[in-house]
Amino acid sequence: MSDAQRMMEEKDKTVHQVELVISVLLRVGVVVSLLVVVAGTVLSFVHHPGYLSNGKDLGALTKPGAAAPHSIAEVASGVRQWRGQDVVVAGLLLLIATPVMRVAVSIVAFLVEKDKLFALITAGVLALLLLSFFLGKAGG
Amino acid sequence: MFTLATFGASIIAGVAGSILGLGGGIIVIPVLTLLMGVDIRYAIGASIVSVIATSSGAAAAYVREHLANMRVAMFLELGTTTGALSGAFLAGIIGGRALYIIFSLVLAYSAFAMFRKRHGEAGMNVPADRLADRLGMHSEYFDEQAQVVVPYRVTHTGIGLVLMYVAGVVSGLLGIGSGSLKVPAMDLAMRLPIKVSSATSNFMIGVTAAASAGVYFARGDIDPFIAAPVAAGVLVGATAGSRVLGKLTNKAIRTAFVFVLAWICIEMMWKGVHG
Numbered sequence: 476m477s478d479a480q481r482m483m484e485e486k487d488k489t490v491h492q493v494e495l496v497i498s499v500l501l502r503v504g505v506v507v508s509l510l511v512v513v514a515g516t517v518l519s520f521v522h523h524p525g526y527l528s529n530g531k532d533l534g535a536l537t538k539p540g541a542a543a544p545h546s547i548a549e550v551a552s553g554v555r556q557w558r559g560q561d562v563v564v565a566g567l568l569l570l571i572a573t574p575v576m577r578v579a580v581s582i583v584a585f586l587v588e589k590d591k592l593f594a595l596i597t598a599g600v601l602a603l604l605l606l607s608f609f610l611g612k613a614g615g
Numbered sequence: 616m617f618t619l620a621t622f623g624a625s626i627i628a629g630v631a632g633s634i635l636g637l638g639g640g641i642i643v644i645p646v647l648t649l650l651m652g653v654d655i656r657y658a659i660g661a662s663i664v665s666v667i668a669t670s671s672g673a674a675a676a677y678v679r680e681h682l683a684n685m686r687v688a689m690f691l692e693l694g695t696t697t698g699a700l701s702g703a704f705l706a707g708i709i710g711g712r713a714l715y716i717i718f719s720l721v722l723a724y725s726a727f728a729m730f731r732k733r734h735g736e737a738g739m740n741v742p743a744d745r746l747a748d749r750l751g752m753h754s755e756y757f758d759e760q761a762q763v764v765v766p767y768r769v770t771h772t773g774i775g776l777v778l779m780y781v782a783g784v785v786s787g788l789l790g791i792g793s794g795s796l797k798v799p800a801m802d803l804a805m806r807l808p809i810k811v812s813s814a815t816s817n818f819m820i821g822v823t824a825a826a827s828a829g830v831y832f833a834r835g836d837i838d839p840f841i842a843a844p845v846a847a848g849v850l851v852g853a854t855a856g857s858r859v860l861g862k863l864t865n866k867a868i869r870t871a872f873v874f875v876l877a878w879i880c881i882e883m884m885w886k887g888v889h890g
Binding site: 491493494495497498499501502504505508509512513515516519546558561563564566567568570571572573574575577578581592593596597599600603604606607608610 | 625664667668670671672674675676678679681685686689690692693696697700701703725750821822824825826827828829830832833837839840841844846847850854
């Protein structure tokens, strides 16, 4: 096998490892957030059996003005009190954070791969994402 | 009942979304608003969650199987995130109705162009592109249906980036169209194989949606009782769907995509004309 070939194979191997890491990260993010969402749903049905039997109670919660929790602090305090709906929202927030984590981990992965150009491109994407979060907060 | 019905419909949305590279909002929003009587605000909030769920659920498989081209995705995400940011700023300036009509026309063109291309895949036979060479985007994937390794070359990377910017602006403005514009851009301009376009779009849409999810959450549009069954259903559906994509023929995927594009095109035209 020539050196060039060996180098190509080495490179393929690291590339494959990066893909594996990202794949595992996505799967863990998805499974954990799914478990938390389901746990929260069960919790709120246990606390309020009425949601199951009578559609009207649940209906009231899914109409405008039902005031969904919308700040991290609110959700955190609700989770500490085992409030079902806040546990659900915490799971949804984990789900939302998964792609962001994916971008952050990719930067590290590209650096390990000694691929500075792509580490830079990915860092740019992360910066834009974070910027959109801050601007969203200011605007919303 | 509401929870179970929403969960069931969301599984279908997850399967369709993961195979076609879309977010599933085109199924989730009408089901929630028309069948379940949910307010449009919460339906859009749930649809954003559904896009992220489809993306993360399916991409886990696509990345491992080397079906999603990560380098293409990372590079194009520069365009989509910048576009999404611009879209948020332009929201007050550009009228919604005109935009729906323009979006609809673009989709009509994409559907037509993709329909004409339904018999052939570009593969290696594409114009040279120095940017794609420089960024090391050319790759290959294993086609499960044909049982062969398919090498492919990427082209028109610059045009692709501009189109992704436009796709980002549209999804920032309208809260839709994240995948329906990305797949045609990769398929028609950058000449990626359709399975790679769909898998790569799946990988990307989560990031675009996450950028706007923060805004919807802060506004209180993400209702746990609506979004929970949607997220759970879509995750199950997308995980199942990601196993199917490789087994389908290119022609079947392309045909299904053209139908869905035509459907969204009609929906958007209706919104544009009737307000």
